[in-house]
Amino acid sequence: MSININASELVGKIVKDENEKEIGKVVSFLIDSSGQPQEALVETVQGQLAKYPLDLLDIKKDEVSVVSEVTKKIETLTEQIPKIRKKRNILDKLAANKVITSGIYEGLCKEFDKALKEMKNEAQTLLEAVDKQIKAQDEQLKTLQLARAFLEIEHGIGTLSEETYQQSIMTILREVKNAQQTKLSLLRTKDKIADALVEEKEEIKPEPSEEEKGEAAEASTDNKNEITTQSKEAKQITVRVTEG
Secondary structure (H helix, E strand, O other), rough: OOOOOOOHHHHHOOEEEEOOOOEEEEEEEEOOOOOEEEEEEEOOOOOOOEEEEHHHHHEEEEEEEEOEEEEHHHHHHHHHHHHHHHHHHHHHHHOOHHHHOOOOOOOOHHHHHHHHHHHHHHHHHHHHHHHHHHHHHHHHHHHHHHHHHHHHHHHHOOOOOOOHHHHHHHHHHHHHHHHHHHHHHHHHHHHHHHHHHHOOOOOOOOOHHHHHHHHHHHHHHHHHHHHHHHHHHHHHHHOOOOOO
């Protein structure tokens, strides 16, 4: 897949993950036989080289982020599912208004329904995977809370020096923040998938024929005339007051 980027301008740029955590920096690109860049070569913060396909890079001005394959799939599905569903609804309207034949309608319906079913099944699988990741972050947060409790207790009774306590607690708090950010990102992702799976029910109403439109217009005119007549008659009624 060809992606249009100015690769040379990205060399030396910092690369982060989806949670704004620094991964490393771009040192070069790997090209294909036509000279087009296909993968970014990144030096990680651990000093190792890692390759990332260009379609997993999210490039915004001077910022480069790496998204996971799961996130990329979710982005694609959340865009495509509503589009396919909308096309399917339009197809129903065309059939209801007799714009297309029943044969064409049934053939296209099968194609759209098949594609929609496959996408929804994949989205459901991804939703379950995201749920597992959310639970994993919850477990991580519990573990970190236990670790912090130990530090607070030992520091409170004087068995940990202030310096050791501060260094350890800072590490724990940093990881708590990372876990919370990851969980928040996963929850947002879950909401996107859930929204895409929600079907928008729309009642299909055939367009009225020219004859029906004419009848409706005539009925509307008759109603207006009747209302006008009743209004005039009401004005002509004389109210007599009889003195007792």
